[in-house]
Amino acid sequence: MEDTVFNGGFFTKALWIALGVCCLGLLWRLVSWLVIKIGPDAKEVSFFQRLGAAIIGGIKAIFSKRLPGIIGGFVLDSLLQRRLFKVSKKRWLGHMLLFYGCLVLIVMHALHVLLADKLFSDYQATLNPFLLLRNVFGVATLVGVVLMTSGRKKDWGKVRPARLPIDALFGILVVVIVVTGFLLEAQKMSSPKAFNRMAEEYGIDEDEIKGLRWVWKLDYGVAFPDLKGEPDPDLLEEGRGYNEDYCVGCHSKPQHAFVSYPVAKAAGLIATSTDAANVDKGLLYIHIFACFFAIALLPFTRVFHVVADPISLVVRGAASSAPLSKAGRVNRRALAMDACIRCGLCDFDCSVGPIAKWMNNQELLPSRKVQATRLVASRSEIKAGQAERLAVGAHLCTDCGRCTDRCPVGLDLADLWDAGRGDLSSKGFPAPAVWVKEEPAIAWAEALGAELGRVPPAGPLTADRHQFSACVQCQTCTNVCPVVANSGEDRVDLAPQQVMNLLRLGMNDLALGSKMVWDCATCYQCQENCPEGIRVTDIMLELRGAAWRQLGPVRDRRRSI
Amino acid sequence: MNSQDQLWDVAVVGAGIAGMSAAIFAASKGLSVLHIGNGSGLVFGSGLLDVLAVHPVKDSTVHEDPWHGIELLRKDEPSNPLALVGPKAMEVAVNQIMEALGKAGMPYEPSTTNHFVPTSMGTLKGTFGVPTTMTSGAKAFENKWPTLLIEIRGLREFSAAQMVHTMGDKWPGLRFEKIEFPDSKGVFELYATHLATALETNKTRQAVIDIVRPLIGDAKAVGFPAILGLSESTAVHKAFEDALGVPVFEIPTMPTSVPGLRLKHSFEVAAAAAGVSRRVQSVVTGVKFDNDIATLTLQDATGNQEVQAKAVILATGRFMGRGLFADREKVREPLLDLFVEQPESRENWHSRDFFAKSGHAINRCGLLVDSKWRPTDAFGAVVWPRLYAVGSILARQDWMRQKSGSGLAIGTAWAAVSAMSDDFGSIGGV
Numbered sequence: 001m002e003d004t005v006f007n008g009g010f011f012t013k014a015l016w017i018a019l020g021v022c023c024l025g026l027l028w029r030l031v032s033w034l035v036i037k038i039g040p041d042a043k044e045v046s047f048f049q050r051l052g053a054a055i056i057g058g059i060k061a062i063f064s065k066r067l068p069g070i071i072g073g074f075v076l077d078s079l080l081q082r083r084l085f086k087v088s089k090k091r092w093l094g095h096m097l098l099f100y101g102c103l104v105l106i107v108m109h110a111l112h113v114l115l116a117d118k119l120f121s122d123y124q125a126t127l128n129p130f131l132l133l134r135n136v137f138g139v140a141t142l143v144g145v146v147l148m149t150s151g152r153k154k155d156w157g158k159v160r161p162a163r164l165p166i167d168a169l170f171g172i173l174v175v176v177i178v179v180t181g182f183l184l185e186a187q188k189m190s191s192p193k194a195f196n197r198m199a200e201e202y203g204i205d206e207d208e209i210k211g212l213r214w215v216w217k218l219d220y221g222v223a224f225p226d227l228k229g230e231p232d233p234d235l236l237e238e239g240r241g242y243n244e245d246y247c248v249g250c251h252s253k254p255q256h257a258f259v260s261y262p263v264a265k266a267a268g269l270i271a272t273s274t275d276a277a278n279v280d281k282g283l284l285y286i287h288i289f290a291c292f293f294a295i296a297l298l299p300f301t302r303v304f305h306v307v308a309d310p311i312s313l314v315v316r317g318a319a320s321s322a323p324l325s326k327a328g329r330v331n332r333r334a335l336a337m338d339a340c341i342r343c344g345l346c347d348f349d350c351s352v353g354p355i356a357k358w359m360n361n362q363e364l365l366p367s368r369k370v371q372a373t374r375l376v377a378s379r380s381e382i383k384a385g386q387a388e389r390l391a392v393g394a395h396l397c398t399d400c401g402r403c404t405d406r407c408p409v410g411l412d413l414a415d416l417w418d419a420g421r422g423d424l425s426s427k428g429f430p431a432p433a434v435w436v437k438e439e440p441a442i443a444w445a446e447a448l449g450a451e452l453g454r455v456p457p458a459g460p461l462t463a464d465r466h467q468f469s470a471c472v473q474c475q476t477c478t479n480v481c482p483v484v485a486n487s488g489e490d491r492v493d494l495a496p497q498q499v500m501n502l503l504r505l506g507m508n509d510l511a512l513g514s515k516m517v518w519d520c521a522t523c524y525q526c527q528e529n530c531p532e533g534i535r536v537t538d539i540m541l542e543l544r545g546a547a548w549r550q551l552g553p554v555r556d557r558r559r560s561i
Numbered sequence: 562m563n564s565q566d567q568l569w570d571v572a573v574v575g576a577g578i579a580g581m582s583a584a585i586f587a588a589s590k591g592l593s594v595l596h597i598g599n600g601s602g603l604v605f606g607s608g609l610l611d612v613l614a615v616h617p618v619k620d621s622t623v624h625e626d627p628w629h630g631i632e633l634l635r636k637d638e639p640s641n642p643l644a645l646v647g648p649k650a651m652e653v654a655v656n657q658i659m660e661a662l663g664k665a666g667m668p669y670e671p672s673t674t675n676h677f678v679p680t681s682m683g684t685l686k687g688t689f690g691v692p693t694t695m696t697s698g699a700k701a702f703e704n705k706w707p708t709l710l711i712e713i714r715g716l717r718e719f720s721a722a723q724m725v726h727t728m729g730d731k732w733p734g735l736r737f738e739k740i741e742f743p744d745s746k747g748v749f750e751l752y753a754t755h756l757a758t759a760l761e762t763n764k765t766r767q768a769v770i771d772i773v774r775p776l777i778g779d780a781k782a783v784g785f786p787a788i789l790g791l792s793e794s795t796a797v798h799k800a801f802e803d804a805l806g807v808p809v810f811e812i813p814t815m816p817t818s819v820p821g822l823r824l825k826h827s828f829e830v831a832a833a834a835a836g837v838s839r840r841v842q843s844v845v846t847g848v849k850f851d852n853d854i855a856t857l858t859l860q861d862a863t864g865n866q867e868v869q870a871k872a873v874i875l876a877t878g879r880f881m882g883r884g885l886f887a888d889r890e891k892v893r894e895p896l897l898d899l900f901v902e903q904p905e906s907r908e909n910w911h912s913r914d915f916f917a918k919s920g921h922a923i924n925r926c927g928l929l930v931d932s933k934w935r936p937t938d939a940f941g942a943v944v945w946p947r948l949y950a951v952g953s954i955l956a957r958q959d960w961m962r963q964k965s966g967s968g969l970a971i972g973t974a975w976a977a978v979s980a981m982s983d984d985f986g987s988i989g990g991v
Contacts (some may be wrong), residue, residue, distance in 0.1 A: 484752065491748065
């Protein structure tokens with residue numbers, strides 16, 4: 001039947017259009033990997049340098065001793081999803097079922113003319129094991145979709161990873177294709193029209209067909225409306241004989257289609273009316289157009305990751321043994337935009353995840369930051385409020401590297417964050433540690449005083465002056481400070497004990513703009529060793545918060561003038 | 562186990578030499594010990610352990626034999642805590658701590674008498690326990706070896722020039738050279754600890770050795786400020802001696818000194834080795850006593866917690882350690898409001914002469930204890946049967962002038978823990 005439809009040319013044309021859209025989309029995405037500029041160093045490399053880096057990188061990967069390792073990595077990371085397995089067993093199972101369900105259905109069913117027919121000499125869609133397996137993989141695909149989408153709200157709560165509306169479309173299409181497939185199969189099983197067409201094709205005459213109809217009603221579930229009661233045993237026996245002669249070579253018992261057959265039985269009552277209404281044709285159109293639509297959409301949705309992710313994982317394998325060139329790194333960042341599937345697994349382990357919830361700023365989450373990084377890199381102007389939120393997200397990151405470790409598609413997120421901060425910085429949103437150091441502490445104190453018309457209190461700090469009064473200026477904090485020890489000629493402006501002394505004297509405004517506050521490595525050596533029990537490191541961190549809150553507005557107002 | 566879920570045998574409050582020693586002694590006796598302290602004056606130490614060098618204070622009589630000094634003290638000041646500990650117990654206690662510190666990475670020269678160690682002020686300090694990195698200094702002075710002192714530009718707390726200036730008449734072969742520490746060009750102020758950690762790297766150590774070697778000349782010993790390594794001082798010291806071919810010694814510098822940090826670190830290692838559980842960054846803000854159990858309130862950055870113990874050792878020090886607090890009227894013990902023996906009125910705290918050799922009455926105020934080292938009220942009645950007090954918080958001593966700080970801390974800790982464990986034995990606590 002498909003052949004007849006395809007011969008009609010309509011589906012063929014539609015297929016070619018879908019494939020054409022798909023190919024153009026693929027080309028567009030591939031070119032974007034060489035065009036998207038993320039990070040300040042991206043401006044330093046040309047398109048052709050990037051093209052060269054991609055080609056040379058590819059050739060090097062193929063003709064190097066690392067190839068077995070890269071192939072091994074591809075098998076483990078892409079085909080077996082080792083990284084996802086480590087992170088989430090449930091998602092791994094869902095992903096495997098969905099991917100391999102789809103893959104087998106595409107190879108054995110959708111492309112059976114091209115592949116299955118050639119691989120198996122006796123291939124028939126209606127024969128076992130193909131009949132059984134098609135149902136098995138159809139169910140596997142659906143279970144995969146359910147596993148991948150269930151429990152998300154519970155997993156994430158209020159703060160959710162980034163999602164695009166189009167992401168859901170592909171999942172819906174997969175469900176539509178599989179469900180219409182089952183319905184189509186069920187409809188065919190119960191359809192007298194389909195039986196009659198086959199009988200006609202095989203030139204079965206009037207006498208033979210009587211018994212055969214009974215056999216197909218009882219054993220195969222065809223819903224003949226005129227056959228009621230019990231058949232004549234002889235007629236049935238005769239029919240079974242014809243069945244052996246004509247049918248069983250191509251038809252296994254439909255009960256093996258464990259999803260479609262029960263549906264067929266249930267739908268048997270309305271089979272004639274569905275026949276009359278050409279429901280089979282309608283289902284077929286939905287089934288096939290959904291497939292075509294999916295093909296056309298492939299480069300434009302998350303599903304494109306089936307192309308981008310294996311490449312990303314191979315690049316990761318290559319980069320782990322030899323560092324990438326600058327152009328290679330820039331390419332990798334652009335590739336990351338497509339390779340990121342917004343699965344949100346990075347968010348689970350994010351060091352600042354709790355802060356994201358507490359601040360109610362989702363821009364702190366790595367899954368969001370991937371898109372934000374692209375936004376900052378691509379647009380010349382970002383909305384003011386949004387830019388600030390993005391900047392907070394970018395600069396609160398502790399660079400702990402857990403997201404990079406976790407990423408199931410092997411993105412170098414640490415490098416991406418670094419590049420993103422560079423872009424933010426060049427757009428006027430550097431880290432507080434950078435802009436505070438643009439002016440000496442005394443200048444900040446004066447600016448703050450000038451705005452408020454008096455020397456302002458920088459507090460409240462949780463440690464009050466009473467606690468600082470215990471400070472005997474013994475310099476233990478400075479003595480054990482690795483930052484002071486290693487700052488060399490370009491010294492910190494105030495040593496830790498001098499910062500504490502300012503606080504002791506109530507000159508908090510001078511401490512706020514101190515470079516020491518922002519250079520502090522928070523190793524807690526000072527606090528551990530302070531003979532007077534002053535919480536030096538905690539206070540440094542508090543001063544950072546106070547500086548950001550108080551000096552930030554001063555800076556903003558100055559910039560706007 | 563969390564410290565608040567357990568009934569401890571002993572809670573030790575205070576992280577100075579007295580508190581650390583008491584915790585180590587109690588743990589070595591098999592008691593479960595929770596040690597609580599926030600900040601520690603240990604970093605102000607010089608690394609030298611004094612037992613008793615001066616008695617009587619008013620005559621500034623310096624003793625070479627500390628045990629003889631304590632015998633004399635027993636006659637003259639029978640209620641001085643050092644006299645109550647006695648020479649025998651003191652010797653056992655101090656040697657035990659020196660051994661523990663040695664195992665924890667800060668070895669001391671075995672000792673029976675006081676040694677006279679040159680200090681950065683150009684004075685000689687009579688002391689009992691000398692870290693092995695400093696012993697050659699005492700020998701060099703004793704034998705008047707020609708000696709080279711190394712001064713480092715930018716290290717403010719040490720002046721070899723001053724030492725030579727002050728000690729030159731008594732020590733003719735003493736001279737100094739000023740050197741530039743590697744990679745310190747253009748740096749105005751250097752910190753001893755940074756130099757000490759830098760010297761733990763082969764590269765910097767070799768660079769310093771290369772600078773110093775041509776300067777040795779006829780010197781039979783070389784003295785450095787105490788910067789030869791922080792946690793690996795023994796190895797760094799040995800590397801210098803091997804490379805320079807003469808005895809090398811450290812000179813204790815002004816607080817906060819590197820040996821002070823070593824002492825703190827080594828006490829912490831020794832306490833851990835003895836099985837002491839520690840709550841750092843916590844302050845004890847209150848103690849309540851029931852019949853058998855003391856409940857201590859601990860405050861840290863996260864809030865308050867309570868812990869319970871069968872005995873409490875108070876080793877909170879004097880004014881600087883906040884074990885004592887002086888207001889306009891009188892001296893108080895702020896944690897438990899214990900009775901503090903002190904002059905009648907503030908007028909009598911100090912004598913008219915600020916530099917009076919016999920010291921000031923305020924220096925000898927403090928807690929009174931019974932024969933088992935338990936604080937008493939004004940009438941000699943014990944406050945709580947298993948509350949003990951040790952170290953400089955005790956009355957009737959002047960450890961600074963007597964040069965007996967470590968001995969006072971370690972000796973009283975030993976004596977109190979002995980009394981306490983006898984008590985535990987009699988009530989069948991352990």
